[in-house]
Amino acid sequence: MKKALLCILIACTVMSLGLTPVHAETKNEKSIIVATGKDVPTDGHLSEEYRFPEKYRENAVQFVTEDGILLCGYVLGEGSKGITLGHANGWMVKSWLPFAERLVDAGYQVILWEFRNNEPSGSAEGEASNRWDLDVLAAAQVLRERGATEILSMGASDGGTATAAAAPHIPDLVGLGIFSSPSKPSRIGGEGKALEGVGKINVPAFFAVSTDDFAGNLYPHVEALYEACSSTQKQFNVIDSPDHGTDMISPEIPGNGYAAFPKSDEQKQKRKELADKLMTFVNEAFDKSADEADEGKTEAPISTTEIDKGKTDDSTSPLKADETIDRIENSNGNTTIYPLMIGAGAPLLLMVIVFVSMKHKKNKE
Template identity: 35%
Template structure:
């Protein structure tokens, strides 16, 4: 079985429940820019740096990032993961969840057609960055939140309620003017994306779940899939956690209400977006994912 250093531990922890999920850095990010220490202007108070964001944007907030040695501050005062290229750091913002947790997020593209991309536990905001950039270039408005206890997002006491992080990303898409949404996520990120999409905040045109378990703690992806009838794509490797992940993905797939749904079995042995980022068929799988998003929106028009 082919695995990466983090693929098996993350799957083992996250399938056991959200509170147990690892928040260790991903093993194979792009080379980091020069590390910078983060010095909040004053504890709990907004930064005094002038914001370069458009009117109505969220102001920068001072908080303790989860991975401070991999966090930097943008010119506008937002905290962002150093995996994000400097050319994209002006797309960073800070979201605040319903329970008051501050999340680093990227906002790419524009227009009424939204895409929410939620990363795996133990990974970071750059897991979906390449796909997000390519979708934005095609005319979609993309939001990629970095979940609590990961990267440049706030460090908190536990890892419960990550569905609130997905919910904050979806609310941001709506605030920015998205009229409908394609939901995408990997591992528990896919599970939470489905759960918040099923709540009906925005019309759902499609769903992508990569290595996403049926349940993450109190998050029930099976119940959510029964409520989403939009085209749905499920991707999993049979070698991930010795088949345990595939079993759960098949459970969600079987429960899906979508009349157009696909189950893709990737033989790489990798977990989540590592199937794209490290697998031998990664480039082809990425093209398939992007084509699926485009087709879902074409069908919705």
């Protein structure tokens, strides 16, 4: 009798272990980062005033786009709030550095990189050479790999055009910043892609242009992007100055290559005012996202998956790929407990039966 009960107990225990679900944490996305620190090619081919500071050497990162182009850049700061900063064509990565450092001091994680066909990043030929929008998407992915859960994307001139084209495809986008950007260049992302892109987003958007931009009359271009933007929280900033792209927000810093110095105190003040306004925009964009997330947690139904008809907020919008993965993983975490309880309970119940049977038999003897 004892041997039979013992065999049954062992068999049930093995079965319960076999039926208990085992969930392993798996990587949903393959890393696109291929090198970091001193292993990353740098802009040593440039004269010193144009190079990225040596103190950031360990922040260097090399990553690959979805079409296989190797890009080189820098990730500064850390945290869940990430910001991509796309440079103007001819201004290069250092042009964003003064404002990037300000963002880092405020607690943001930022990425600055050289677009394709700009050394030390790799080159592409034919139509692929125009796909700067893919570079923006890759930069956003690097931030996500580094812990960012929300992305605000900004760009100057052609870098802004590429950012606009990429915007609707950036997961968890919370804001968009465009400076002196052409609206219909066939060479960046494809003709009309920037206008199409801003027409598909509904996040806070910041547009800025100078009236006397030395690079040309970009007012109608930025205005067209502003008008095409479907966001209900957008602003159009017009500055009476000759500044282009990041020059509009750059302070007078010696050695800041690819930046035109302000020629008057008035111009210097206008740059400072726009930079301060942009900083406020960035803070408010992330704060708004946090507020909406909190409201969603409060209002979300607990015991049903039915979507309320008529709602148009983020809680009823189509799921992003990462949200889908997260919700599935969370669901697995909640439902695993029941098979575990059943699996562990069966042998426990048999142990009690064995104990009672043996005690009952002993009493009879």
